[in-house]
Amino acid sequence: MKKTFLFLIIITTSTTITLAQGNQQSFNASHPVEFLDTVNVFVGEQFEIRDKLSDWSPNFADINYILGIYLDKSETGNQGVTFSRNVGGFEYLRGSISYSNSNAINIRSNVQTGANPGDYDVILSGNIISSGVYYFVGVIKGKSEQGRYYEDAGYWVINCAPRSQNKMINNLQLKDIYYYGESASIDFSIANSGMDRLSNYYFRVYEENTEIYSGTSSFINLDVITKNPSLVNKSFRIEGYYGGKIATYFNPSIPGTDSTIWHFRLLPPQNFEVNTNWLTEEEFNSLSKSDFVDAMDMSLLKNRKIKFMYYTHEGEGALVTIPEFKNLLVTANPPNFLIGSSNNHRIYDDDLSKVIELNVDPSFLSKISENSTRKVTLNVRFTTQFGENKSYTFVGFVF
DSSP states (O other): OEEEEBOOEEEOSOOOOOOTTOSOEEEBTTBOOEEEEEEEEETTOOBOOEEEEOSBOSOGGGEEEEEEEEEEEEEETTTEEEEEEEEEEEEEETTEEEEEOBTTEEEOEEEEEOSSTTOEEEEEOBOOOSOEEEEEEEEEEEEBTTOOEEEEEEEEEEEEEOTTOOBBSSOOOOOSEEETTOOOEEEOOBOOGGGOOGGGEEEEEEETTEEEEEESSSEEEOHHHHTOGGGTTEEEEEEEEETTEEOEEEOTTSSSEEESEEEEEEEOOSEEEEEESSEEHHHHHTOOTTOOOOOBOTTSGGGGEEEEEEEEEETTEEEEEOOOOEEEEEEEESGGGBSOSSSSEEEEEETTEEEEEEOBOHHHHHTSOTTOOEEEEEEEEEEOTTSOEEEEEEEEEEO
16 A cells, blocks of 8 residues: 545544444554555544555555544553554445445545546545544555455554644754753744743743743743853753643644643763874783884873863764863873972863873973983873763873
C-alpha cells in the first residue's frame, strides 16, 4: 500500500459502528500493519489522501478492500498493535462499496483505474467536524495477476485540530539540551484574535521546582540561563501564560494539541582542548627508544605557553568558551626550573584561549651545558568555572 488516500468524513459523535473487522482490529508480527503517514487537518476543512494499489489484476472483483476508522491505538510486544472504538468505514467487495454509516459518520469513496493495468486509486473525500486523533486502517485481501493470494494492511494518523485553533506565530521551539554559551529564546505568542493583547502574556522560568525569574511578555530570552556558568548541569522548565492560564496551541509535529510548557537541560561545553609544545605524560611514556623528541628553546615564547579552550560543535563551526581557572597550581620538577612559587607563571586571555605562560628561571637554563638538555616535568592543576577539576602533567627536554 502506498500512502495516498482521499478522505471525506463527517463525524459528530463517537457512536460505535461495526465493520467487517469489528469494533477493534489487531495485528502482530505474523499479521503486521504498517504506519503510512500522519495527516494534519482542521475541523471543517476538506483534505485529500489517496491509496494506490499497484500490480493488481484488472478484475477488481477479486479484491476485498476494507477501511475502518478508530479512535484508539495501543501497542504491545512482538509488533502487536490494536485499534479500538470503531466509528465507521467502508468495504469494497466484488466491484461494489458498502458503508457503515449512521448519523455519526458519512463516507463517500470511489475507485479509479490507474495508468497501468492492475493499478487502482482508492479515493475518499470530505471533512471532519470533530477535533481529535483518528486512525484510518486499511486492509487489502485478494489475488494478484498471477493468481497468488495477497494480504496487506496499513494505517494513517489523522490529526484534526479545531478550525479556530490556536497556532504559534513563530515556529521556534526550545531544544531538550543546550550547551553553555548557546543563545536560546522563544516567542510563544498565539495567532488568535482572542489572544492578541500583549499585556496578557506572562511567563515563569523554573530551575527544577524553584521559580528563578518571570516577566510580562510572550518573548523569553534564555541567555541569562545558557550563558551563566553557575547554572550548568541543571534542568529548567518554562511556562507560558495568557490571561493567567497556560496557553494551548496546535503543534503539527505531534498528534493533538500542545501546551506552552517546555523543559531543557543546560550542559557544559562538549570538549576541552589543550595546546602546547610540551608532551603530555601519556605521550612521553608511549615513546620508544628509537623515537626522537624535539628539545624546546625556552628563549622562544611559544615554548613557554600552554593554551586551554572549551568548544562545542555547532553546525559547521564551533562555539568557543574561554575557561576560567580557580585554585590554579603550577609546579615543576626540578623545582628551580620556574622562578619562585608565587610568580612562576602568568595567566591571561589570548584570542580564544586561556594561556598559562611559564616564568622560567634564567639561572636554571644557564647551568645547562652547550649541546645538552634537561628533562623537566610540569604539573598543572585547577578547577574550571563549571566545577570540573583538571590535572595535567607535561614532559619536555629544554635548553
